Amino acid sequence: MRSGVRVGIDVGTVRIGVARSDFHGMLATPVETVPRDRGAASPGAASVPPDLARIAAIVTELDAVEVVVGLPLALSGRHTASTDDAVTFAGSLAVTVPVPVRLVDERLSTVSAQAALRTAGRSTRTQRPVVDQVAATIILQHALDTERATGKPAGAPVEPTGRP
Template sequence: MPESHATANPRMGAVLAFDFGERRIGVAVGESLLGHAHPLTVIDSAANAERFAAIAALIEEWQPSQLVVGLPLSLDGEEHAMTLRCRRFGNQLRGRFALAVDYVDERLSSVEAAGRLRDNGVNARNARGRIDAVAAQIILQSYFDAHPAPASPLTPPTT
């Protein structure tokens, strides 16, 4: 379930989502009007300066209207140490890039990502770096599914 702290409805435009980890950050991108997420890349660095430089480059390239961060919770919905790290990461994103940041419950997104890759014939050894980007895609798709874009004024009403 999405946990929104920034917007009740998504803004129009590109949205970047992050599956934050201590070593790697998976990144996905989507367009809020289309409501469809795609895995983008994995930032593979533990150094904050390198991470935020890579994120700045992605923000420059995609010009997102907002950001989404996966929020890890225990299976019973409780917060833990990694939850607090993800909230801190989201706060840093908001402060550095002056963009709205929403959080999405990411429970089991990495397990689902590994399963999707396995179902597509990618073995675990080759999938290691890709799992995080697919997990970010799952996080962003969950966000889009919970926050559908308003109907376009060009779309005829259904009766």
């Protein structure tokens, strides 16, 4: 198992869940929910949209060695509009952060997150602010467990594409 903090990302159309691992790659924990903002960067910024800039700041603050982005495939394994969005986001993120970015299958992570929050007594309305963080935690924990079991990083590397 490689050492170093990893950051997990659950890309949504409105919010982006962010999680982190410990240095030894054993346990994933929630970090924050970043508002999805596909707009232009603020004047004077290095033309990086605010959501990508915030995630890059988190990666830097945590001194992360890798970012794991959930790849939302259909249950059949086919690509959907959400899959394409996550791939595009991961490509832009790979341009923005100074560490490798990987895509990891995340089928049912949000459903699992919602079930876990319901079990913990959270109503659907009170889940909304944290469900993306929990989904990111599930995605990252899956990647950590896969690497520990196989000795290889989970998922597929992302090549930087286009501009952030």
